[in-house]
Every structure is written in C-alpha cells, then in structure tokens.
Amino acid sequence: MSNTFAPFGFSQHRGTGSAPTYEQTPRSIALTAGAIYAGDPVTSQADGTIAQSVAGTTQIAGIFVGCEYVSATLNRKVWSPYWPGSGSALANTTVTGYVINDPNAQFLCQSGNAGSPVAATDVGANINxxxxxxxxxxxxxxxxxxxxxxxxxxxxxxxxxxLVTAPPGSNGTDSASNGNWIVVAFNNVDTKSLTGIV
Structure with missing residues (x-):
C-alpha cells in the first residue's frame, strides 16, 4: 500500500523532558510575526524572537508546540496550539511561544518532495x-x-x-513508496551548535 502524503510537522517522539515543562522552552514571538503552527521548525531572529523557519534554513531554534497571548478579539489571555499571525494579539502585549530545543529530542515526521522514499541506508544521514x-x-x-x-x-x-515500520500496513510505513514516516533528531539546533546566532 502506498503512503498518503499528509504531513503533520515534527511531532515529539522521544526526549528527556518530564512534567511540568516537557522540554518546552518559552521564547518571544513578535506581534508582527507570520503564522507558526504546532510542529513547525522555528528560527531565532536578530531581535531575540522566533519565527517560522524558511525551507532551506540550516540552523533552527527548535520545534514550535504552542503559544499564549492576549487575544485582540477576546481581550483576554488565550493558549493556542499555533500562533495565528500578525494582528492576533492585543497591541503592546507579549506573545510567548513554546519550543522544544533539547538536543536529545527526537521527532516523528513524514518525508516527501522526491520520487523515492527514505531508505534504511539513509539512517545516519542529515536532512532538511x-x-x-x-x-x-x-x-x-x-x-x-x-x-x-x-x-x-x-x-x-x-x-x-x-524509519517507521510499525504497525505494518498503516500510513507512512511503506518503505517502498515516497512519503514514508521517519524519526529524526536535531543535528543543527541553537542549543547544539557551536556557532553564535546573532
């Protein structure tokens, strides 16, 4: 059975975190930032905030898992699994995003954008x-x-x-077709890189 291409971002698979934070590190989001969704890679900005990463970015700040802000429409603090983007928060308030940046964390994700699947021989290689x-x-x-x-x-x-191979026959486990699911770990993240980010 071929895999259905339905990407869901980077979902935490393993890590060393525990209650109450589960490795979620608070980071600021600019009021003018574009939308950021749960499971998106995010990048540190020059002003110290984070934003959704651009495809092709090499060093990332981590994986976004949600945020809290004072809603411009509800006029109260809300928690959201994603940052809806510019204009969502009340002016002159702060937006706190939560990011997983533990260098030992691992994530489940779908592969795509090529005619062939990720193969067992690719384990140990790097990927964008x-x-x-x-x-x-x-x-x-x-x-x-x-x-x-x-x-x-x-x-x-x-x-x-x-590679994800179980349960057999479920979406993402067909390693013979494009769009198979894989487990990845950080290779170049702010908390693991030796190069400054400013």
Whole structure:
C-alpha cells in the first residue's frame, strides 16, 4: 500500500523532558510575526524572537508546540496550539511561544518532495525540511522532511535516526513508496551548535 502524503510537522517522539515543562522552552514571538503552527521548525531572529523557519534554513531554534497571548478579539489571555499571525494579539502585549530545543529530542515526521522514499541506508544521514501548509482548524503544521536534501552536509538541521515500520500496513510505513514516516533528531539546533546566532 502506498503512503498518503499528509504531513503533520515534527511531532515529539522521544526526549528527556518530564512534567511540568516537557522540554518546552518559552521564547518571544513578535506581534508582527507570520503564522507558526504546532510542529513547525522555528528560527531565532536578530531581535531575540522566533519565527517560522524558511525551507532551506540550516540552523533552527527548535520545534514550535504552542503559544499564549492576549487575544485582540477576546481581550483576554488565550493558549493556542499555533500562533495565528500578525494582528492576533492585543497591541503592546507579549506573545510567548513554546519550543522544544533539547538536543536529545527526537521527532516523528513524514518525508516527501522526491520520487523515492527514505531508505534504511539513509539512517545516519542529515536532512532538511519543507514547510508545507499549516492547518488553521487544528493548528498543526504542514512541514515535512525533504527527502531530496538527504546528504552528509554537517549544517543540515536534522539527522535521520530510524524509519517507521510499525504497525505494518498503516500510513507512512511503506518503505517502498515516497512519503514514508521517519524519526529524526536535531543535528543543527541553537542549543547544539557551536556557532553564535546573532
């Protein structure tokens, strides 16, 4: 059975976090920032905030998992699995985003953007991502691992750790067709890189 291409971003698979934070680090989001969805890679900005990463970005700040802000329409603080974008928060207030940036975290994601699947021989290689289209109804990312970028390049943001093969026959487990699911770990993230980000 071929895989259905339905990317869902980078969903935490393993890590060393525990209650109450589960590795979620607070970071500021600019009031003028574009939308950021749960599971999106995010990048540190020059002003200290984070924003949705652009496809092809090498060093990332982590994976976005939600935010809290004072809603411009409700006039009260809300928690959301995604940042809806500019104009969502009340002027002169702050937006706090939550990011997983633990260097040991691992994430489940779908591969795509090439004619062939990620193969077992690709485990240990590095890979970049594509952003895709986020879902404003459930707040989930449309990001996926870009199979066309698999390489040994040291600056790519993710490392392929494993292929998802179970349960057999479920979506994403067909390693013979494009769009199979994989497990990745950080390769080039702010908390793991030796290069300054400013």
């Amino acid at each position: 991502f594509a952003i895709g289209t986020g879902n404003a109804l459930n707040g989930l990312s449309g990001a996926y691992a870009n199979q066309a970028t698999i390489n040994t390049t040291a600056t790519l943001p993710f490392r392929i750790v494993a």
